[in-house]
Amino acid sequence: MELSLLSALNAERAARRAAVLVTDTGSGAQRLVKAAELQQDPLAELIDRQLRTGKSGSVEVDGVAYFLTVQAPPPRLIVTGAVHISQAMAPMAKLLDLDVTVIDPRTAFATQERFPEVTLLAEWPDEALKRQPLDAYTAFVALTHDPKIDDPGLVAALNSDCFYIGALGSRKTHSRRLERLAAAGFGEAQIARIHAPIGLDIGAVSPAEIALAILSEIVATLRGPRRKPA
Amino acid sequence: MISTDTDILATAEAWAKAGRGVALATVIETWGSAPRPVGSHLVIDNEGNFLGSVSGGCVEGAVVEEAGEVIADGRPRTLEFGVADETAWKAGLSCGGRIKVFVEPVRGKETN
Numbered sequence: 185m186e187l188s189l190l191s192a193l194n195a196e197r198a199a200r201r202a203a204v205l206v207t208d209t210g211s212g213a214q215r216l217v218k219a220a221e222l223q224q225d226p227l228a229e230l231i232d233r234q235l236r237t238g239k240s241g242s243v244e245v246d247g248v249a250y251f252l253t254v255q256a257p258p259p260r261l262i263v264t265g266a267v268h269i270s271q272a273m274a275p276m277a278k279l280l281d282l283d284v285t286v287i288d289p290r291t292a293f294a295t296q297e298r299f300p301e302v303t304l305l306a307e308w309p310d311e312a313l314k315r316q317p318l319d320a321y322t323a324f325v326a327l328t329h330d331p332k333i334d335d336p337g338l339v340a341a342l343n344s345d346c347f348y349i350g351a352l353g354s355r356k357t358h359s360r361r362l363e364r365l366a367a368a369g370f371g372e373a374q375i376a377r378i379h380a381p382i383g384l385d386i387g388a389v390s391p392a393e394i395a396l397a398i399l400s401e402i403v404a405t406l407r408g409p410r411r412k413p414a
Numbered sequence: 415m416i417s418t419d420t421d422i423l424a425t426a427e428a429w430a431k432a433g434r435g436v437a438l439a440t441v442i443e444t445w446g447s448a449p450r451p452v453g454s455h456l457v458i459d460n461e462g463n464f465l466g467s468v469s470g471g472c473v474e475g476a477v478v479e480e481a482g483e484v485i486a487d488g489r490p491r492t493l494e495f496g497v498a499d500e501t502a503w504k505a506g507l508s509c510g511g512r513i514k515v516f517v518e519p520v521r522g523k524e525t526n
Contacts, residue, residue, distance in 0.1 A: 185438060187430045187522040194427050209442060209516050212490035240453030242443055251442045251516060253453060 185214055192216050193255060200257035200321065204231050207251045209242075257321045258283055259347075259406060264309050264337040265327030266293035269352070273325075273395035274302045280399060282323070287312045289333065309337035318344035323402045325382070326351040335364060342374050348405045350382040350398060379405075422466040426457040426520055435460030436520040437481035441468045442492070443514035450513075460485045468515050469495070481517050490518035 189205070193216055196203040202219040206227065217225045222232060227250070230243050234252045243250050261277050263270045266288035277284045278301070285303040288294040294306040305312040313336075318324055324341035325348075326334035334351060341349045342365070351361060358380045365375050383397030384404065430436045439456040441448070449470035456466040456474065458481035468477055473495045480493055496512035 185518050185520050187427070187520055190423065190427050190430065190438075190520055194423055197423070207516065207518075209490075209492055212518055239451070240440075240442075242452075251440065253440065 189214060189216055197255055197258065200260075200319070202235060202257060203255050204235055205253035205255070206231065207253065209249050209251050257319070260285070260319075260322045261325065261402065262287065262313070262316070262318065262322060262337075263325045263327055264288065264333055265329075265352075266290070266295075266299060266304065267327050268391040269327050269394050269398075271298055272390075272392040273399065274299060276392075276395055276399055280403065282399075282402070285312075285316065287337065288328065309333060310340060313337065313340040318346040320345045320347055322346040323348035323405070324350070325398060325402075329353055329357065331361065331364065335361070338365065338378065339368065342370055342377065348379065348402050349377050350379040350401065352382050352394075353380065355381070422455045422457050425465050426455075429457065429459050430520045430522075435485040437484045437517055438520055439466075439468055439477050439481060439515050439517045441513055442516045444511060445496075445513075446511040448511040448513050458482075458485075469513060473513070473515075477515055477517065484517045484519050488519050488521065490516065492516050 193203060193205055196218060204217045205214060206217060207214045217231055219235065222228055225231060227245065230245065231252060234241055234254055238254060238256045240254045241252055243252060259282055261282040262285045263273065264287050266286050270286050274284050274286065285305065286294065286299055287305045287307065287309050289306060289308045291306050294304050296304060318341055324337065324346050326337050328334050329352065338349065338351060351358065353361065362375055379401060383394060384400045386397050388394045388397040426436055426438050437458045439458065441450055441452050441454045444452055450468055454466070454468055456464055456468045456477060458464045458478050460482065462478055462482065464474065464478050467474060477493065484491060493515045494512065495515070
């Protein structure tokens with residue numbers, strides 16, 4: 185691969201744009217097809233099909249074997265609440281290749297000391313999410329228990345096509361939350377996108393265990409189950 | 415360092431820009447129970463340093479060795495590993511799967 189091509193591929197990834205690297209595995213000849221320029225490529229139809237699956241794969245055209253390296257944007261995690269659970273979640277999410285942003289307008293909570301190596305936004309979620317919109321490769325998690333902070337985040341999430349929405353809170357807290365969102369005009373199907381109680385039911389107790397349960401649910405939503413039922 | 419796909423391609427770029435000889439290995443086909451999915455990467459330099467994985471660790475040694483050849487002669491090649499490949503590669507997949515790995519050189523030092 186030419187280094188310039190590799191740099192271009194990494195640049196697309198960093199900018200959260202989908203791209204496909206087309207490799208003739210016989211000759212080693214390659215080209216990078218950006219999602220926005222897809223229609224100009226002679227293999228547009230095949231590349232488009234592969235891009236939609238989100239998975240890399242081999243194709244054969246006129247006796248030539250090509251490998252299509254599909255690069256979908258890396259998944260991102262946006263959390264409201266610079267709380268104990270998100271402190272545990274940040275390093276775990278990093279290991280999972282989830283790009284983490286923590287939003288909390290309470291400056292006593294949102295300190296870089298509590299959250300090293302995390303994008304930290306000490307502002308209201310509706311403001312922060314205007315600049316950093318939620319896309320289909322984003323998971324949103326509300327962890328503050330405070331409707332003043334969580335609700336604007338949830339509203340932004342419900343208005344987006346992010347792949348996961350989760351909200352922490354007891355059944356009582358959640359039912360009141362649902363009432364507020366319904367009053368704000370969200371329909372039943374929209375509200376049903378929120379995972380609550382949040383996380384896989386692994387009996388989590390400590391903040392780190394709850395973080396693990398939530399991240400497990402996010403991965404399960406992103407990848408889907410694979411084992412066949414016995 | 416945990417080698418996610420992001421790290422691996424970024425590392426390949428960084429190593430090449432630093433003037434190291436670099437090869438990129440990609441799983442291009444799998445059959446049966448393969449440990450790493452199609453599209454998984456392993457980056458290797460001319461000193462045998464590597465990051466990433468194309469299997470659960472069973473064939474990385476053989477891929478790293480072959481990558482040295484790819485860096486030396488600049489020609490990409492496709493390797494196949496399977497449980498019955500012992501004589502050809504002295505490496506096989508204990509899980510019984512088969513994989514095909516494309517190994518290519520990363521060419522050209524970029525100035526910027």
